[in-house]
Amino acid sequence: MAANKYYTLAEGCPFANSKTSVLMRGKGGGSLGLLQDTQLIETLAHFSRERIPERVVHAKAVGCFGEFEAIRDCSDFTSASFFSKAGKKTPVLQRVSTVGQESGSADTSRDVHGWAMKLYTDEGNLDWVFNNTGCQPVFFIRDPIKFPSMNRSHKRHPQTHLPDPNMFWDFHVGNPEGIHQLMILFSDRGTPESVRHMNAYSGHTYKFTKANGSFNYAKIHLKTQQGIRNFTCEEAIRVSGENPDHMIQDMFEAIERGDYPVWDVFVQLMSPDEAERYEWNIFDMTKVWGHKDFPLQKIGHLTMNRNPQNYFADIEQAAFSPSTMVPGFAASADPVLQARLFAYPDAARYRLGVNYQQLPTNSAKVQVYCPFERDGVMRFDGNYGGDPNYVGSSLQPTKFYQNLKGISPAILSLHTEHEKWVGEVSAYTSEITDKDFIQPRNLWGVIGREPGHQDRLIDNLVSSVKGVKYPDLRKAVYDLFSRVDQELGSKLQKRTEAAV
Numbered sequence: 001m002a003a004n005k006y007y008t009l010a011e012g013c014p015f016a017n018s019k020t021s022v023l024m025r026g027k028g029g030g031s032l033g034l035l036q037d038t039q040l041i042e043t044l045a046h047f048s049r050e051r052i053p054e055r056v057v058h059a060k061a062v063g064c065f066g067e068f069e070a071i072r073d074c075s076d077f078t079s080a081s082f083f084s085k086a087g088k089k090t091p092v093l094q095r096v097s098t099v100g101q102e103s104g105s106a107d108t109s110r111d112v113h114g115w116a117m118k119l120y121t122d123e124g125n126l127d128w129v130f131n132n133t134g135c136q137p138v139f140f141i142r143d144p145i146k147f148p149s150m151n152r153s154h155k156r157h158p159q160t161h162l163p164d165p166n167m168f169w170d171f172h173v174g175n176p177e178g179i180h181q182l183m184i185l186f187s188d189r190g191t192p193e194s195v196r197h198m199n200a201y202s203g204h205t206y207k208f209t210k211a212n213g214s215f216n217y218a219k220i221h222l223k224t225q226q227g228i229r230n231f232t233c234e235e236a237i238r239v240s241g242e243n244p245d246h247m248i249q250d251m252f253e254a255i256e257r258g259d260y261p262v263w264d265v266f267v268q269l270m271s272p273d274e275a276e277r278y279e280w281n282i283f284d285m286t287k288v289w290g291h292k293d294f295p296l297q298k299i300g301h302l303t304m305n306r307n308p309q310n311y312f313a314d315i316e317q318a319a320f321s322p323s324t325m326v327p328g329f330a331a332s333a334d335p336v337l338q339a340r341l342f343a344y345p346d347a348a349r350y351r352l353g354v355n356y357q358q359l360p361t362n363s364a365k366v367q368v369y370c371p372f373e374r375d376g377v378m379r380f381d382g383n384y385g386g387d388p389n390y391v392g393s394s395l396q397p398t399k400f401y402q403n404l405k406g407i408s409p410a411i412l413s414l415h416t417e418h419e420k421w422v423g424e425v426s427a428y429t430s431e432i433t434d435k436d437f438i439q440p441r442n443l444w445g446v447i448g449r450e451p452g453h454q455d456r457l458i459d460n461l462v463s464s465v466k467g468v469k470y471p472d473l474r475k476a477v478y479d480l481f482s483r484v485d486q487e488l489g490s491k492l493q494k495r496t497e498a499a500v
């Protein structure tokens, strides 16, 4: 606190003592409170309103600031300004979270870790709302309608209010497309040692676009320069008990001592023609693109070097959304991504209010002029004064970026100009086929190259599946993993049944 700051009530009235209450003192030490005690009433009333809704998923998180630096001119595949030359730096806010548990839970429990970044670029904010997903950019589902169900099955049972392996496995047996993600979750990479020692992935296919209307599909990978480090199951359980905030502390202290963590940023690029010929559906996030097919190209690095000044203001009030994009970067036709474009701003309006973009941690660091979104709860800028609040004014015509900069409006196009769509509207649920088990089988083989890793994966599964009380459901779990590999399924069965 600055030395010359003196205490006041919230409306500025200087006050002599922050510890007093105005009381009618009675006999024997009893007292009655008075409505005129503004200090007490305001203090209590504000305390009761200190909590905002927790994020429905990704409640527990580590947050900090840093910068992204492009290491080459990427104008061969994107018009995005922050990628336009080597050495260009963009400030970044980062929030890395567990998914299923509440904000007070242990950040080292076995879970996917969310990886959200806000890049404050010189053409507005770009949010990369990614996951670490262990070692591969995949996800549990590919039909967006399943997202709330999947998350509920990972959370607390509606009756017992306990995490429930019956519910968890019941969901995944009924929705086996998540097998690839499950394999990763129960591998060593399901329990990373710290944020500094994990990778992150866009998972979804996005698009890098150019002003001439061309585009490439892209997946983004962030690889830690600190090296991947994971806890064993036993270590993760111990650390979760000893210090449920281990990851927050690790990151905060590393930045405090100047040991700034760095990630290399890579892109995989695929042309629309290649996408049509590729053996995998690139809009299905349960699948990866082979690195041999589409090599990783290094485009920059990310350095996190500043802790929040205030966790609530900087991190809890942050709102990220895949729909927050800049020219040169666009969403693809992945239906899960399409659903997310709606879900995040919707969540932010509920959690923070309709003017959440004005909060300092969320606001763009360039000029914002959006006079057709006005008023609303807690508007705290000038609300565009007397400027027209309707489009097409001749009295005060709106100025546009391309006219001021003398550039083509195409540079600013985000999505539709790049694609022509013809199709039928139909109800669609994806089907499970044997093809869904090919990449998980490959992963099982890769895991087999690391001594003891396959055994650890099975043991990690056993510790969860043994909690399933219905024999038929346990059998269905063994059958699910047998579709990846017979030996995996039978070993899982043998060890689980011995432990039940």
Ligand code: HEM
Pocket: 054, 055, 056, 057, 058, 061, 095, 096, 097, 113, 114, 115, 116, 129, 130, 131, 139, 143, 144, 145, 147, 201, 202, 203, 204, 318, 319, 320, 336, 339, 340, 343, 344, 347, 348, 351
């Ligand atoms: C249909 C699919 C999905 C839906 C409906 C969905 C919805 C949500 C919602 C409602 C939140 C809380 C937002 C808030 O309160 O501010 C959230 C957080 C988050 N989601 Fe998703 N999600 C989906 C899939 C994904 C996928 C595939 C990824 C990663 C590739 C992901 C990464 C994240 C991250 C990192 C956060 C935390 C953001 C933060 O730090 O504030 N989500 N999601």
